[in-house]
Amino acid sequence: xxLESVACRGSQPWxxxxxxxxxxxxxxxxxxxxxDSSASIFDVAPRIKFKRLDKTxxxxxxxxxxxxxxxxxxxxxxPDIKPGYIVQLKVEVPxxxxxxxxxxxxxxxxxxxxxNTTFRLRRLVAGVGIxxxxxxxxxxxxxxxxLDKKKVRRAKLYYLRDxxxxxx
Numbered sequence: 001x002x003l004e005s006v007a008c009r010g011s012q013p014w015x016x017x018x019x020x021x022x023x024x025x026x027x028x029x030x031x032x033x034x035x036d037s038s039a040s041i042f043d044v045a046p047r048i049k050f051k052r053l054d055k056t057x058x059x060x061x062x063x064x065x066x067x068x069x070x071x072x073x074x075x076x077x078x079p080d081i082k083p084g085y086i087v088q089l090k091v092e093v094p095x096x097x098x099x100x101x102x103x104x105x106x107x108x109x110x111x112x113x114x115x116n117t118t119f120r121l122r123r124l125v126a127g128v129g130i131x132x133x134x135x136x137x138x139x140x141x142x143x144x145x146x147l148d149k150k151k152v153r154r155a156k157l158y159y160l161r162d163x164x165x166x167x168x
Contacts, residue, residue: 062114065114065115066114068114068115068137069114069115069137072115072137077144078136078137078144079144079145079146081107081110081119081136081144081146082107082110082149083107083108083109083110083152083154083155083156083157084106084107084149084150084151084152084157085106085107085146085148085149085150086104086105086106086107086146086147086148086149086150087104087105087106087107087121087144087145087146087147088102088103088104088144088145088147089102089103089104089121089134089141089143089144089145090102090141090142090143091103091134091140091141091142092139092140092141092142094140100142103121103123103132104123104147105121105122105123105132106121106122106123106150106157106160107119107120107121108120108121108122108131108156108157108158108160109155109156109157109158110155115137116135117135117136117137118133118134118135118136119133119134119136120132120133120134121133121134122157122160122161124164129161129164131161
């Protein structure tokens with residue numbers, strides 16, 4: 001069917017849009033005003049040169065991330081929190097915006113990811129160990145106070161899950 005329609009292209013003008021779909025090229029032929037076959041000009045679409053868009057987008061996101069972190073640091077004091085620090089947080093409860101709860105525990109892990117930086121806090125509540133994951137730049141954290149600094153030699157203190165009195 002395709003070969004027949006190409007052969008009949010000149011005699012049946014309604015087949016022209018169908019056949020051009022099968023033969024797509026980057027070049028379009030533009031006839032000159034003098035209808036001279038030797039003076040036909042090939043109009044070539046300009047080639048767009050793309051750099052690595054994934055790298056460009058990643059760079060833009062890093063810049064925006066740094067700006068957002070700087071904005072948060074200007075609005076409130078955020079101390080440098082490392083594993084082994086015993087911290088006290090004043091956290092606004094999301095269900096009741098007027099209530100602020102105080103959370104005290106030891107930082108057992110930190111994950112650096114720009115604006116999404118988080119730290120894991122371990123504490124004992126009624127003799128049961130509870131771990132909470134807090135975003136460092138969260139607007140729900142009203143105050144961070146470092147109470148004590150314990151000397152540790154690891155970046156992740158997950159071994160404290162097995163111990164009751166962690167670094168006392």
